[in-house]
Amino acid sequence: MALWGGRFKTASSDIFKEFNDSLPFDHLLVQQDIQGSIGWSKAIQQAGVLTLEEQQQMEQALLDLSAKVAAGESDILTSGAEDVHSWVEAELTTQLGDIARKLHTGRSRxxxxxxxxxxxxxxxxxxxxxxxxxxxxxxxxxxxxxxxHILPGYTHLQRAQPIxxxxxxxxxxxxxxxxxxxxxxxxxxxxxxxxxxxxxxxxxYDIDRYELAQSLGFDGPCVNSxxxxxxxxxxxxxxxxxxxxxxxxxxxxxxxxxxxxxxxxxxxxxxxxxxxxxxxxxxxxxxxxxxxxxxxxxxxxxxxxxxxxxxxxxxxxxxxxxxxxxxxxxxxxxxxxxxxxxxxxxxxxxxxxARCQKAAREGYANATELADYLVDKGVPFRTAHEISGQVVLYAIKQQEPIESLRLDELKQFSPLIEQDVYPVLELEYLVDKRNILGGTGKQPVSNIIAQYRHNLGTS
Ligand code: ARG
Missing domain, CATH: 1.20.200.10 (Fumarase/aspartase (Central domain))
Structure with missing residues (x-):
């Protein structure tokens, strides 16, 4: 039975009913509809629509219905009701008769x-x-x-810097x-x-909307209807x-x-x-x-x-x-x-x-480090970038990583390059040099891990 039959002379067509009904999906709201209805029954009782006894009977019947649904013992899916609201009201009416017909007072779907x-x-x-x-x-x-574990970090899906x-x-x-x-x-x-x-x-009706909102766990009522x-x-x-x-x-x-x-x-x-x-x-x-x-x-x-x-x-x-x-x-x-x-x-x-390490070593990911090394020796960054690029070009031709080039080979590009360049080109060194908050260095990474472990709790 639809909730709105009085004004109609003819029943819905089957095609309209199937098109219009929302029960096939809104049945998921059944527990919330029952919860909201309990809240509403209290509100209209206080407004004088229901006696306390009627409200208590209604609340009990709604709780019973909730338990029946939770136990999978209801016919909600096969009932043919228009929507979840109609179904809950119909079930309540079966249980309580005319009292249930008072629940919708002052409420709209x-x-x-x-x-x-x-x-x-x-x-x-x-x-x-x-x-x-x-x-x-x-x-x-x-x-x-x-x-x-260190692996290549990418930009443009090209190996950029190890992380x-x-x-x-x-x-x-x-x-x-x-x-x-x-x-x-x-x-x-x-x-x-x-x-x-x-x-x-x-x-x-004289509903206390603040109390109603609170009884349903809301922070307050919506203030514009x-x-x-x-x-x-x-x-x-x-x-x-x-x-x-x-x-x-x-x-x-x-x-x-x-x-x-x-x-x-x-x-x-x-x-x-x-x-x-x-x-x-x-x-x-x-x-x-x-x-x-x-x-x-x-x-x-x-x-x-x-x-x-x-x-x-x-x-x-x-x-x-x-x-x-x-x-x-x-x-x-x-x-x-x-x-x-x-x-x-x-x-x-x-x-x-091993594969991550190897990939991180390949692809000249330490070229920025070589440039920074030269900057430390007083070379302006733009020039250092250019020199390092030339070293990469040479290394590619030799099919070697930068750190495998001999010192005399490296010196062809800048006389400032000395033996101390080799540790700078090491993978761990260049990763851990990113020792700043937010960087990939060992220290900032382990600090953030510790912080998260503290905030997120143990798994
Ligand atoms: N099934 C409807 C929906 O989900 C419920 C509200 C119906 N209201 C109405 N005036 N027909 O929106």
Whole structure:
């Protein structure tokens, strides 16, 4: 039974019903709808709509319904109700008869759904913050266990300067930290209660909206009823936070896919997170990471989709707003599973230390050091850069790294080059010279690790 039959002479067509019903997806809001309804029953009891006894009966029936749903004993999916709100009310009516028909006094599905969705979003934000936190802890452990390993750092995907593998891990921790703080910010803004806004203009009943908001764990009531029923900024904010985080995850995946390639061979991914080929027996493919990279697309799609849906909507509630849910549910689920999967991949990584070192030595990554060495001897940096470039050109011709050139060969380019140049060209030396906050040197990297270990707790 629809909640609005009185004014209609004919029933909905099957095609309309299937098109219009949201229960197939908004059933995910059932616990929040029950929670919101309990809050509302208290509010209208205080406003004199329900007796205390009626409210208590209603609350008990709603709690029983919640337990039944949690135990998987309800028929919610096969009920054929229009939406989750209709289903909860119908179930309550079966239990309580006419008393249940008082619950919707002064309430609209417009303020109800906005409240349900905020409650759901708030819970999911907390779960996502936990998942981001776990991912950071797993990365931190990987960094801690691999502080000695050095690999090439890239710009333009050309070997640029060597870096500690741990430094690379810490870069992603920074990104996941920002993702988490975006959610924390969004949570503050979403934690306002729309209930009591009615359909659009506010309710006529004497509801204490502050108390109602507080009883549902909100920081306070939304203060404009038109905005309260039509605002979906909180959904957009989650979708944007998800998009930014998926972008980080996809970059992370791409780096690891490259590190794991036959060409780089810096790391080996565990069998448990890779798959084989049905045709080529030798293959071990990084599917988990490719899926993380790939899933980014649909998350961006959900953000873009909702932005376009909301654009130009007239005030206040319009059925277009029902389109907010599927993209949100899908996004939150995919983002969460990508974070869990990323953690599983992190735990499976083995570093191929010798190969990393070799690659870091190749590619003339110490050319900047040679220039800096000359700067220390009084040569202006531009000139030093030029000299070092000429040494690289010569070394490439000889097919040797710079540090394998003899002193007399090096001296052809500058008489200032002495025996003391060789330690300067050593890999560890040039990495650890980046001894500044934020640098890849041993000290700043281990300081940041210690700081994170302190802030993030133990894994
Ligand atoms: N299923 C609807 C939604 O998700 C609930 C609100 C319905 N409101 C209405 N005026 N038809 O937006």
């Amino acid at each position: 417009n303020d109800q759904v906005a409240t349900d969705l905020r409650l759901w979003s708030r819970e999911q934000v907390d779960i996502l913050i936990d998942a981001l936190n776990s991912c950071q802890q797993q990365l931190l452990t990987l960094a801690e266990n691999n502080q000695e 500690r593998f741990a430094h690379w891990c810490l870069a992603y921790i920074e990104m996941f930290k920002r993702d988490s703080s975006r959610l924390t910010d969004a949570r503050k803004r979403m934690n306002q209660c729309p209930l009591g806004s009615g359909a659009l203009a506010g309710t006529t 038109l905005d309260a029923v039509s605002d979906r900024d909180f959904v957009l904010e989650i979708l944007f936070a998800a998009s930014a985080s998926m972008m980080h995850l996809s970059r992370f995946a791409e780096d690891l896919i490259f590190f794991n390639s036959g060409e780089a061979n810096f790391i080996t991914l565990g069998d448990q997170v890779t798959s084989g080929s049905s045709l080529m027996p030798q293959k071990k493919n990084p599917d988990a990471l490719e899926l993380i990279r790939g899933k980014c697309g649909r998350v961006y799609g959900a953000l873009q989709g909702l932005l376009v849906t909301l654009k130009g909507l007239p005030m206040a509630y319009n059925k277009d707003l029902q389109e907010d849910k599927e993209g949100l549910f899908e996004t939150v689920g995919q983002w969460h599973s990508c974070l869990v999967m990323a953690g599983e991949v992190i735990n499976s990584i083995e570093i191929n230390s």
